[in-house]
Every structure is written in C-alpha cells, then in structure tokens.
Amino acid sequence: MTRTPAQTALAYLCLAAAMAVVGAYVGFSKALVIVFPIFILAWLRFGIAAVAMAPWLRRPASEAPLDARLKRLLFLESFFGNFLFSICMLFGIARSSALAAGVIMAAIPAVVAVLSLLMLKERIRARVAAGIACAIAGIALVSLAKDVEGEFAGSLAGTASLLGAVLCEALYVVLGKKLSAAMGPKRISALINLWGLALVTPFALWQLRDFSPAFIPVSSWVLLVVYAICASVLTVWLWMTGLKHVPASSAGVFTVFLPVSAAAVGVFFFGEAFSTAQMAAFALALSGVVLATWPARR
Numbered sequence: 477m478t479r480t481p482a483q484t485a486l487a488y489l490c491l492a493a494a495m496a497v498v499g500a501y502v503g504f505s506k507a508l509v510i511v512f513p514i515f516i517l518a519w520l521r522f523g524i525a526a527v528a529m530a531p532w533l534r535r536p537a538s539e540a541p542l543d544a545r546l547k548r549l550l551f552l553e554s555f556f557g558n559f560l561f562s563i564c565m566l567f568g569i570a571r572s573s574a575l576a577a578g579v580i581m582a583a584i585p586a587v588v589a590v591l592s593l594l595m596l597k598e599r600i601r602a603r604v605a606a607g608i609a610c611a612i613a614g615i616a617l618v619s620l621a622k623d624v625e626g627e628f629a630g631s632l633a634g635t636a637s638l639l640g641a642v643l644c645e646a647l648y649v650v651l652g653k654k655l656s657a658a659m660g661p662k663r664i665s666a667l668i669n670l671w672g673l674a675l676v677t678p679f680a681l682w683q684l685r686d687f688s689p690a691f692i693p694v695s696s697w698v699l700l701v702v703y704a705i706c707a708s709v710l711t712v713w714l715w716m717t718g719l720k721h722v723p724a725s726s727a728g729v730f731t732v733f734l735p736v737s738a739a740a741v742g743v744f745f746f747g748e749a750f751s752t753a754q755m756a757a758f759a760l761a762l763s764g765v766v767l768a769t770w771p772a773r774r
Contacts, residue, residue, distance in 0.1 A: 491715065491719070495715075499738040553651045588731070
C-alpha cells in the first residue's frame with residue numbers, strides 16, 4: 477500500500493512519541509516503586525487502563541473474528557510487552573538509577589536486530605554487529621560505574637532486570653508488527669492490557685495482604701493514574717498506530733527515544749549527575765544505536 481509523505485511523517489511522529497513517553501515513565505516510575513510494592517503497582521496500572529480502554533474492546537465491523545493465531549500473538553505480546561516488561565523494568569529501576577536504566581535500554585535496537593536474525597532469518601550486517609558490541613560495552617560500563625558520590629550506580633540484580641526488560645521490549649516490537657497488520661491499534665491496546673491484568677493479579681493479591689494504602693500520599697496516587705494512562709493506553713496506541721504504516725526494521729530506529737528520555741528524566745527531575753564513566757557508557761550505547769539502525773545503502 478502506497479503511503480503519502482504526510483502519512484509517513486505522522487507514523488514516524490507516533491513511533492517517536494511512543495518511545496519518548498515510555499522512556500519518561502521508566503524514569504518517573506522510580507518515584508512510584510518507592511511507595512508501591514512492585515506487583516501492586518503493575519496491577520493498579522493495568523486496572524486503571526482497563527477502565528479507560530473498555531470502549532476499545534468492541535470488535536469493529538471491518539475486523540475478522542480472532543482466530544487461534546491472533547489469540548496466541550495477543551497473549552505473547554502482552555506477556556512479554558506488558559507483564560514481563562513491567563515487572564523487569566520496575567524491579568530494575570528500584571535497584572538502579574534512571575540514568576543507568578537509560579543506558580541499558582539503549583540496547584533495544586541491537587536486540588531487535590538479533591531477534592530479527594533468530595526469528596525472521598534476517599542477516600546481521602557488520603555495522604549492526606558493531607552496534608551490538610557498543611551496546612554491550614555500554615551496559616558493562618554502566619554496571620561497573622560509580623556515581624559522583626562514589627556509590628555504584630546500580631546492582632547486578634538491577635542490571636539483569638533491566639536487560640530482561642530490553643529483551644521483552646524487543647519481542648514487543650517484532651510481535652507487534654504481525655498484530656498491527658490484522659487489527660486496529662485501539663483494540664490491540666485494550667486486549668493486551670486485559671491479558672496483563674490477568675497475569676499480574678495472582679501476584680498482586682499475594683502482596684495485598686501487607687499493603688496499607690492509607691500511608692500513600694495523594695501525589696503518588698495522581699502520578700500512578702498518569703503512569704497507567706501513559707504506559708498502557710497512550711504508548712501502546714501510539715506505537716501500534718505508527719507500526720501499522722512502517723516496517724518493523726525501520727520502527728526499531730525510534731527506540732532511541734526511550735533511553736534518551738529516561739536519562740533526561742533522571743538528570744533533570746531526580747538530580748542524577750553524570751560521572752565520567754556514565755557519560756562514556758551513554759556515548760557507547762547511543763553509538764550502538766546509530767550503528768545498528770542507520771539505513772543501509774541500496
């Protein structure tokens with residue numbers, strides 16, 4: 477299907493905005509994991525979004541009923557992109573800094589390239605391999621880096637959790653392209669959110685036994701609502717809208733906005749300062765993004 481320049485530009489804008497918002501809420505979730513238990517936070521996020529997206533569940537007349545393949549893709553998209561990503565990201569950000577999370581998340585385009593090789597049998601060019609090496613070097617450096625006060629920027633467990641979130645986000649990109657070809661972005665958003673709510677509910681009920689909501693400040697509840705709408709409603713809809721008109725390989729370029737946005741939140745809102753090692757790690761990570769996603773000559 478031929479796209480006009482305006483349609484292409486709008487799709488690019490949606491993809492960029494989606495990843496920028498994801499990066500921002502990755503950074504701001506640092507304030508939420510201090511007051512909310514991890515599984516309860518994820519459960520409330522999906523629950524709030526389920527109410528907001530209830531009208532999107534109705535199947536449009538132009539869409540065919542869900543077959544076994546689409547149901548399987550919806551489950552996998554939610555399992556990796558909603559449930560596991562949220563858990564890994566929240567556990568990771570609780571044990572790391574927003575800046576360190578931004579560096580680690582910069583590995584997403586490189587992981588997308590590897591998954592394209594494994595799942596789609598696409599060849600990895602030498603430049604992409606170099607980008608993967610840069611991303612790995614940046615992650616290793618930020619894991620060992622110390623902040624300006626001499627403390628380690630993040631724990632090994634935090635780094636491992638954030639790497640799990642990177643893998644989940646890369647799978648979300650690959651699987652999402654298949655879904656967006658058959659369904660509208662609003663219905664995809666609503667259905668995978670419901671799956672996320674169902675998956676996290678047993679863990680949330682376990683944590684609810686010791687949870688005291690009376691001690692949560694009003695500002696945290698407001699931030700929670702904003703987080704839920706951005707994480708489950710806005711970003712998924714923006715991403716699926718853009719992905720419907722852009723090849724998955726091209727969409728991978730826009731994940732660069734995620735680490736930049738997360739790092740910016742850490743620096744400007746949480747007062748996190750760059751150490752020399754962290755600056756070098758971020759430069760390596762972004763170099764890896766450029767190498768891995770720069771369009772090849774025809």
